[in-house]
Amino acid sequence: MAVNFVISPAVQSVLEELEIQRKKIVSTNYKGWGLILGGILLAFPVTNFGGLIAGLLVGAAAVIPGGVMLYKISDDTAQYKSRFKKEVVGAALSSVDQCLTLDPTNGISEAEFTSSQLFTTGIDRYHTEDLICGKVDKTSFYFAEVHAEYKTETRTKNGTQTTWHDILKGIVFTADFNKNFNGVTVVRPKDFGSSIGAWFSKNIFSVGDKNVVELENDGFNKNFVTYSTDQVEARYILTPAMMERINDLNQRSAYTVSLSFINSSMYVAFPLDKNYFEAPVYKTLLRADLLDDDISILGFMYDIVHELDLNTRIWTKQ
Incomplete structure (x- = not known):
């Protein structure tokens, strides 16, 4: 929107x-x-x-x-x-919305990032900031910038060389799905040939091939592979409208997004090639498009939240 x-x-x-x-x-x-x-x-x-x-x-x-x-x-x-x-x-x-709040020094905790089960690689360095919280109708949500890394060490003749690798550098978004999930459903990028897809294939919650969910959306299946420990629940979650929203979000994102549905929350992780909500230093503040990119991120979030609201009307927490 x-x-x-x-x-x-x-x-x-x-x-x-x-x-x-x-x-x-x-x-x-x-x-x-x-x-x-x-x-x-x-x-x-x-x-x-x-x-x-x-x-x-x-x-x-x-x-x-x-x-x-x-x-x-x-x-x-x-x-x-x-x-x-x-x-x-x-x-x-x-x-834009009076319920939206920004806490520049807070973010998604490392513990929650890990428990989302989007990634299983051990974290050696973690930074998060710019926590934004809000609510649309009955759906509460929040998101923040996250930079999670792991390191590898290589022994050379000059000593030990440490190299840092990104697990995720981007935004993690979470929303209350108003349902306690019985299982875990993970949607991950299908294109493992790309560098970011390769990282996702190694880092995302590991489930076996027997847990693959066959969905009737060719466009969605072209971009993603869906795994779930509960096939019926996965289909309730991934409605045709929801898959279209995810496809749309994916097309507007710089890299392929990834999602998980666990406990009663939905998590979306998408890598970004820039930091948002930062003051420009070498460009003027007095320009009409100053906040266009920042506000567009809200559009991403509201697109997801509005689709979530369609699902919360038929589900309630038990």
Whole structure:
């Protein structure tokens, strides 16, 4: 669905104030890095003609002030980003739906991420932020950005080399399905040839081939394989309308989405190639499309929630 949002005069005033702060941050960053780069470049010819000590002194005379400028402006940058999330993104969400709330420092806990059974790879590093909560009719939902990683270590002649791999870098969405599921149903990408599909095939909740659910939707079956420990329940969950919604979401997403239905919740994980709800630093805030991408994410969520509501009308928790 299309989510309508118009920047209010109050938010516009905040944006104009933040734009001044943004320009100061950019200017200071350029000056700071310019001094550091200039100091390094100047140090080489001075070293050649005046010796190492002279080169270091000349370089330090520019590098140190540049570093101090960057250190001091880092606090302003953090404050700028925090105000943007709270006063701009928060206001935008409230204007779309007053029940929507944003908590920039909270997210999906690692324990819940693991219990969703979308992924079984052990997590070595986990970060989550920007928890958004809301309710549409009887359906409560929340979602947050998640970056879960695992590491591999390789022994080389120079020592141990650590490499980090993404389990998921994107958004995890969950909604109350208003039904206690008897089994576990998992919908995973069918295209295991792609890099992200390969990760999903290794990481998603492991069920055997005997648990494959045959669904009468060619478009859905082309993109996904469905597994469930309860075949009848899986068909109640994945109605024709629900499969069309998932297909639509998948087409609008950068990578193939993945879903699980467990306990009384639905989980959707979809990788993203950018962070949302972040203040731009090197682009102006005073543009009409400033929040278009952020608000479009809400459209994804509302599409799912509205379809969920159709199912909650025929199911109740036992």
